[in-house]
Amino acid sequence: MQTLNVDLGERSYPIHIGQNLLSRPLLVPFIKGRQVMIVSNETVAPLYLDRLQAQLSAFQVDTVILPDGEAYKDLEHVNRIFDGLLERRHNRTTTLVALGGGVVGDMTGFAAACYQRGVAFIQVPTTLLSQVDSSVGGKTGVNHHLGKNMIGAFHQPQVVLADTDVLATLPERELSAGLAEVIKYGLIHDEAFLSWLELNMPALRRREAGALSYAIYRSCAIKAEMVALDERESGIRALLNLGHTFGHAIETDQGYGQWLHGEAVGAGTMMAADLSARLGWISPSSLERIRRILLAAGLPVLPPAEMSAERFIELMAVDKKVIDGSLRLVLLQNVGQAVVTSDFSQEHLAATLAAGERLGQL
Amino acid sequence: MQTLNVDLGERSYPIHIGQNLLSRPLLVPFIKGRQVMIVSNETVAPLYLDRLQAQLSAFQVDTVILPDGEAYKDLEHVNRIFDGLLERRHNRTTTLVALGGGVVGDMTGFAAACYQRGVAFIQVPTTLLSQVDSSVGGKTGVNHHLGKNMIGAFHQPQVVLADTDVLATLPERELSAGLAEVIKYGLIHDEAFLSWLELNMPALRRREAGALSYAIYRSCAIKAEMVALDERESGIRALLNLGHTFGHAIETDQGYGQWLHGEAVGAGTMMAADLSARLGWISPSSLERIRRILLAAGLPVLPPAEMSAERFIELMAVDKKVIDGSLRLVLLQNVGQAVVTSDFSQEHLAATLAAGERLGQL
Structure with missing residues (x-):
């Protein structure tokens, strides 16, 4: 495993890169409260959700599973994340975990930026694109029917896990x-x-x-x-x-x-x-x-x-x-x-x- | 006119307080681009929109008029602000101006925080509540059906105009x-x-x-x-x-x-x-x-x-x-x-x- 530090002062965070990272408790040190909300999609969740949840048995873990695809990267589907957080009474110490590609990462990061005016989040990117792009930089957001990525926020993750093993199932x-x-x-x-x-x-x-x-x-x-x-x-x-x-x-x-x-x-x-x-x-x-x-x-x-x-x-x-x-x-x-x-x-x-x-x- | 400076480092801004402020070009020095979007509601716009627009003839000025009331303080109505901004092709140098009470201020500020990941905004609060409360602090956001102010951002205005004359029409x-x-x-x-x-x-x-x-x-x-x-x-x-x-x-x-x-x-x-x-x-x-x-x-x-x-x-x-x-x-x-x-x-x-x-x- 290699670790790259993204240097942003008090918002600095590490990116862990390598094989078999999802089966190790690498996220745990970065979760400050007792609640975790994993956001994933219908394609990725059946493949990797169990593996991730197994590391988080010490926490209240809830999940929101979104439909897969850029077509759903909109305010309406971010609102489903808010629904899940509020129904399960997540407070401002909660940590959101994005398990999926860039769409899941952008939406989860934006939900984290806005929920109660800002909570923590962690990226577990499962596509090569999201591992090399949205892992770094803190850009989050959704599309509007008149323009792409027009609604969003800058919000940095606590840690990123880029596991090369998950790329095996990538089309x-x-x-x-x-x-x-x-x-x-x-x-x-x-x-x-x-x-x-x-x-x-x-x-x-x-x-x-x-x-x-x-x-x-x-x-x-x-x-x-x-x-x-x-x-x-x-x-x-x-x-x-x-x-x-x-x-x-x-x-x-x-x-x-x-x-x-x-x-x-x-x-x-x-x-x-x-x-x-x-x-x-x-x-x-x-x-x-x-x-x-x-x-x-x-x-x-x-x-x-x-x-x-x-x-x-x-x-x-x-x-x-x-x-x-x-x-x-x-x-x-x-x-x-x-x-x-x-x-x-x-x-x-x-x-x-x-x-x-x-x-x-x- | 009295001016209070809210001291937040590089995000500091003045609050002007007094009579007849809407008829003076006090906003102009705080508008950095060429575009202005005034957001108001159906109650306030007929009373004060003309007066404000008269100060802004040097700019491309567009307006979004929302229905009046806390019941409309939701993501759906913030999306109307995004619709207006995109239809009128506002870019990231635009300035949003909130003309109304706390609901208009909260929604406009949140729209400004999220539009293209953050643009400038100005508050012109027209209720006593918004003049003494939402003028200061940079809290913006909307309600969710499961909780009030659950979705939002911290986003500071460029300047606030608290005109006591507008309180004459307040119920x-x-x-x-x-x-x-x-x-x-x-x-x-x-x-x-x-x-x-x-x-x-x-x-x-x-x-x-x-x-x-x-x-x-x-x-x-x-x-x-x-x-x-x-x-x-x-x-x-x-x-x-x-x-x-x-x-x-x-x-x-x-x-x-x-x-x-x-x-x-x-x-x-x-x-x-x-x-x-x-x-x-x-x-x-x-x-x-x-x-x-x-x-x-x-x-x-x-x-x-x-x-x-x-x-x-x-x-x-x-x-x-x-x-x-x-x-x-x-x-x-x-x-x-x-x-x-x-x-x-x-x-x-x-x-x-x-x-x-x-x-x-x-």
Whole structure:
């Protein structure tokens, strides 16, 4: 087991990474009261809930089981967590435990941020995506029918358990979706890690524990470094959104849950790389290198064929990164170096958006 | 105009108190972006919305008008604020302005805390209760059908405008409800202020501007002092809840909005005083003094006749101040000195609860 410390002053917390963590009482030191509410979903609970509950026999443990999927990441389903907490009379010393992927983590974290104006929570992410992304940074929240992740809070967990064993049951598509974010860390901040990923992609797709642990550790370390510098996302942290503005537009257009988040980020990353190449910031061979690793990870490199450039523009206009009408995007200055910028022409952007459209129709 | 500074480090903000503040551009220096969303209700908007909007012609100003009443203080109606923000494409530099009483303030503040994980907001409280209570402290939130204020966040405003002129249109019952909180400040922390209130109650009920300004200033100053010492309510700030645990039980039992919050606090304060007297902490004459000033303010001093002791116990068990099964109450050690304690016998508590029951049936 490796442990990474996310350094946020009095809100610092450890991420434990390795095999067979769910069967060890690693959570117990982080539970301050007598009550625990485990929030999971219908897919994950039958697989791992028993194993987790076995560690918590000293506490009043209750559960809320949500339907599985991004389509349910809304206020109505967060309210089910509040129902469970109040019906079982959880007080402000309770600890919420999120057992599931990013959707469960985001909703549970948001419920913890708001229940009685803030209670403790613990993340037990069960997808590669949530292990490398939502484990770090404290972003919690839900979707609104007019925009993704528009309602939320910053709320840090007490501890995160990233158990590589649980990835054994992860569907192929979801593993690839997680790899989209892993690749992103290499692209924005660490060219050497990207090279490592190029070599080890077959091992990762075979789910070899050692390769997975290293990819998770390195991804979380890069994210933790950026979050520590910028907890409330005013500057450098925005680089983590490479591919996300395009990707969110795809998710919104298709309806949450049709494209997996990581798949949308994969295609969105390719669009950001395409625009960076059109601006002359990265070379055609770098663009091809990015396309190859995304394909090697099993990810889409094109947006949905039916999405027009106009539709992208319409959806991106409500992105949280729009400041007073000006769209800011994360683009690549180099492989391994990203930048947040509105320094691109509408013509170049239109060309990127239209290229996706044309290529998708081939 | 008097200005009180609430001292919370980088989250410090001023409260302006006085006459005719709504017609002055006092908000403008606190609006950082170009967008403003005014949230009000169907009662207050026709009276004061125009006056406020006239100060904001330099901005994109949109409005959300909610139905009036505590019955609508829920997630569903907060979602209407999110609908308005997203439909009008407000970005994370927007400022929300709450124009209304405590319900509008709590909901708007909570919406501001959660919209895009936190945007700025300004309070323009239009009831005495909200001017002396929710103006200070940063508590925001909504009710759940199983408990009051169970969902929320701590989120401080940029500035508060407490205009005594708007109290001219306040219904008599609501003025009395506000006075319940004003009396509370004297009882928990400042016996001299309580004496001033005894002398000036007729002037306050006649809505004399000078008396109102002083009562608001002194109330906010006492609350600000306690909040500055304890922003997240772990200790001294809990004293502000004198009468509230009993009061919340009354509100929950009767259905939100049947009893005004301040009326429930009035009866709840009398119950806390009754228990304090049974414990021998305050004298019978102090108890009578408290009863007289509550009556002089036009407040109820008895809970609803139909509420049994058992019903109180049941409802108080979900109060946020229950820690691991033990009920803590704010009681009076003296007039002007409160304490949070679970140091009372179940017999004394039962006697207080049953006394309300018996007296209510006279």
